[in-house]
Amino acid sequence: MLDPxxxxxxPDVVRAAIAKKHMDVDLDAVLAVDxxxxxxxxxxxxxxxxxxxxxxxxxxxxxxSPEFIAKVQEMKAVSAEVKAKEEGLKxxxxxxxxxxLTLPNIPHASVPEGRTPEDxxxxxxxGDPAATSAHxxxxxxxxxxDRIIDFTRGAKVTGAGFPFYVGDGARLVRALIQFFLNENxxxxxxxxxxxxxxxxxxxxxxxxxxxxxxxxxxxxxxNFYAIPTAExxxxxxxxxEIVDEEALPIFRCAYTPCxxxxxxxxxxxxxxxxxxxxxxxxxxxxxxxxxxxYEELDNLRHDAERLLQKLDLPYRVLLMCxxxxxxxxxxxxxxxxxxxxxxxxxxxxxxxxxxxxxxRRAQIRFRNKExxxxxLVHTLNGSGLAVPRxxxxxxxxxxxxxGRVKIPAALVPYFGKDFLTFK
RNA sequence: GGAGAGGUGGCAGAGUGGUCGAAUGCGCGCGCUUGGAAAGCGCGUAUACCGCAAGGUAUCGGGGGUUCGAAUCCCCCCCUCUCCGCCA
Numbered sequence: 025m026l027d028p029x030x031x032x033x034x035p036d037v038v039r040a041a042i043a044k045k046h047m048d049v050d051l052d053a054v055l056a057v058d059x060x061x062x063x064x065x066x067x068x069x070x071x072x073x074x075x076x077x078x079x080x081x082x083x084x085x086x087x088x089s090p091e092f093i094a095k096v097q098e099m100k101a102v103s104a105e106v107k108a109k110e111e112g113l114k115x116x117x118x119x120x121x122x123x124x125l126t127l128p129n130i131p132h133a134s135v136p137e138g139r140t141p142e143d144x145x146x147x148x149x150x151g152d153p154a155a156t157s158a159h160x161x162x163x164x165x166x167x168x169x170d171r172i173i174d175f176t177r178g179a180k181v182t183g184a185g186f187p188f189y190v191g192d193g194a195r196l197v198r199a200l201i202q203f204f205l206n207e208n209x210x211x212x213x214x215x216x217x218x219x220x221x222x223x224x225x226x227x228x229x230x231x232x233x234x235x236x237x238x239x240x241x242x243x244x245x246x247n248f249y250a251i252p253t254a255e256x257x258x259x260x261x262x263x264x265e266i267v268d269e270e271a272l273p274i275f276r277c278a279y280t281p282c283x284x285x286x287x288x289x290x291x292x293x294x295x296x297x298x299x300x301x302x303x304x305x306x307x308x309x310x311x312x313x314x315x316x317x318y319e320e321l322d323n324l325r326h327d328a329e330r331l332l333q334k335l336d337l338p339y340r341v342l343l344m345c346x347x348x349x350x351x352x353x354x355x356x357x358x359x360x361x362x363x364x365x366x367x368x369x370x371x372x373x374x375x376x377x378x379x380x381x382x383x384r385r386a387q388i389r390f391r392n393k394e395x396x397x398x399x400l401v402h403t404l405n406g407s408g409l410a411v412p413r414x415x416x417x418x419x420x421x422x423x424x425x426x427g428r429v430k431i432p433a434a435l436v437p438y439f440g441k442d443f444l445t446f447k
Numbered sequence: 448g449g450a451g452a453g454g455u456g457g458c459a460g461a462g463u464g465g466u467c468g469a470a471u472g473c474g475c476g477c478g479c480u481u482g483g484a485a486a487g488c489g490c491g492u493a494u495a496c497c498g499c500a501a502g503g504u505a506u507c508g509g510g511g512g513u514u515c516g517a518a519u520c521c522c523c524c525c526c527u528c529u530c531c532g533c534c535a
Contacts, residue, residue: 028496065497069504076504079516083465092515099515223525266494396476398494 025385026127031058041130044346046139054123061116068113071106075099125231129381131346132318132355138345144358145345150329151338153362160364163419164296167427168446173297185286185294185301192444196418196431197304199438200411201279204306204331208408211327213277213308218257220280221248226260229386231352241283250283254307255405262311263386269393272401273312273320277408280305297412298370304411310404311388314380317402318355321377325357328373328408334434337417338362340369354379357406361413365420370413375406419444 031038035055042049078099085092136145163169170176172193178186189197209215227233227249232240241250251257258278267274282305286294293299308327312320325341332339342358349356356376360369380400383389389398422430429444436442 062497065504069497072505073503075516080466082515087465096515101515103515396492 025124025381026129027380027384028058028124031055031124031127037130038127041128044131044135044137045128045349045351046347047128047351049126049128051127054127057116057120057123061113061120064109064113064116068106068109071102071109074102075106078102128351129354129379131349131353132377134343135349135355136343136345139347140345141348143345144348145343147341147343147357149338149340150333151336151362153338153364155338159423159425160367160420161423162296162365163363163416165365166419166423166446169296169419171446172444175296183301185299187297187300191447196415196439196444197411199435199440200414201304201306203435203438204408204411205277205279207331207334208277208306208308208327211275211330213275213327213408216258216261216276216278218251218254218261218278218280220251220257220283221246222251222256222260223248226256226263229263230256230259230382231385232256235351238287239285241285251280252284253282253305254278254280255309258307258309259382259386259388259403259405262388265387266389266391266398267311267401269313269390272390273310273316276309278307278309280307297416298366300412306408306411308375308406308408311401312404313390314399314402317377317379317404320402321355321357321375321404324404324406325359325375328359328375328406331409332359332361332372332414335414335418335432336434337414337421337432339372350376352376352378352381354381359407359409361417363413363417363420365423366416370417372409372413372417373407376404378403378405 026038031054035051039051042051078095082092082095082099085095136143138144172189172191174188174190175184178184178188181188205215221243224233224247227240232249232252236252240252242248243250249256257280258276261276262274281302283302284300286299286301308324310320310324329339329341339359339361342360344350344353344356344358353376356374358371359373359375361372363370379402382403383400388401388403390401391397392399418432419429422432424430424443427446431439431442431444
């Protein structure tokens with residue numbers, strides 16, 4: 025959510041942000057609701073002040089006295105008026121809130137103009153995609169692939185997009201998770217093992233509700249939501265809290281399975297491991313002082329990049345343009361790994377600075393040591409990393425002529441052997 | 448799942464219809480005192496919203512209701528604790 029004061033004092037800044045993100049928002053309607061809400065709020069508060077004053081008078085009066093009875097009669101009318109106006113106020117408040125939630129975050133000045141993925145800027149490329157493609161083929165075509173990653177049995181047991189990982193497949197998943205967690209811990213992120221269901225309040229606080237209602241799995245009995253990312257429980261950890269300024273910055277990482285219904289997905293994006301309903305991911309989260317959030321965005325991205333470097337996987341860094349960066353982000357980098365068999369880049373991490381946008385909605389603050397006043401923290405997050413696509417890239421890029429897959433040196437201690445086989 | 452007890456400010460803990468944003472204690476901050484400190488004394492110490500301001504309003508787990516008026520009464524929900532049952 026944006027600062028309401030920014031909207032009132034500088035509507036043009038908001039207007040420019042909407043344009044840069046190529047969104048269609050009726051800003052004037054939002055402003056009108058804001059004005060109407062404030063006007064009615066003033067009226068109601070005036071009436072309530074009247075009630076309060078009368079209340080004090082009546083406390084001093086003798087109960088049952090003629091003055092008292094007269095006052096009760098008088099205040100009955102006021103009470104009815106308050107009740108009526110409060111109803112209108114409640115309606116306006118709801119409208120106001122919804123209206124505010126339609127306003128996207130302001131893109132940082134360094135975010136490039138643009139509308140589509142083609143307008144994203146390639147910030148950097150590491151490794152040589154061409155060098156990997158000797159025996160490459162899409163991972164789902166590799167002989168024996170379905171023995172270690174079994175989509176057919178998964179579809180029988182649950183549904184499409186819920187594969188079984190078997191043998192070396194399961195082993196590689198476990199190795200990657202632990203590799204990521206260990207590396208991130210060493211980089212200063214405290215490891216957290218969060219709940220993988222959240223309640224509606226938490227889903228709302230990070231903006232998954234109401235917008236993405238249909239994208240989450242929901243439990244019938246308790247109305248919980250299966251998390252689409254560890255960001256959801258982790259960001260909510262400090263919801264409605266005020267932390268000490270010295271506690272910042274706070275770095276955390278978490279491994280969780282992630283659940284996404286992916287309603288509306290289709291096409292070749294969904295082949296093999298590219299897009300699943302359940303997948304494993306390690307997520308990185310930062311809560312930082314507002315003055316440091318862009319520095320920390322770079323650090324966050326480097327932390328995620330280092331994982332790909334250690335796995336010897338070619339990748340590129342995209343700086344997302346205004347039109348492709350998402351609603352809540354102020355600046356966002358995507359990390360894409362090269363999948364030699366598919367001959368395409370797969371997104372494995374998305375590193376974003378939300379500035380105070382998330383924190384305002386979730387009310388995550390720190391106490392400014394100098395002023396003693398609470399201020400909103402800046403939040404950042406990024407994957408470090410998403411497992412299935414890294415797995416896909418490893419299978420495709422490292423496939424040997426003999427049909428085995430070479431395990432990168434950094435991963436061997438976790439995997440326990442130098443080659444993966446499709447048995 | 449059943450029975451019971453609770454949820455009040457940073458913490459502890461009063462308050463069962465009105466003058467209560469809320470006693471008191473602890474903690475914290477400032478001042479006095481002191482050679483310095485402790486003790487003692489005094490003052491202060493939540494958050495949000497509206498308003499140019501003066502100021503106003505809201506908040507006692509959450510939501511709804513009764514009432515001229517609710518921390519206090521009624522209903523629903525959530526959470527914590529104790530006992531029983533069940534279970535990994």
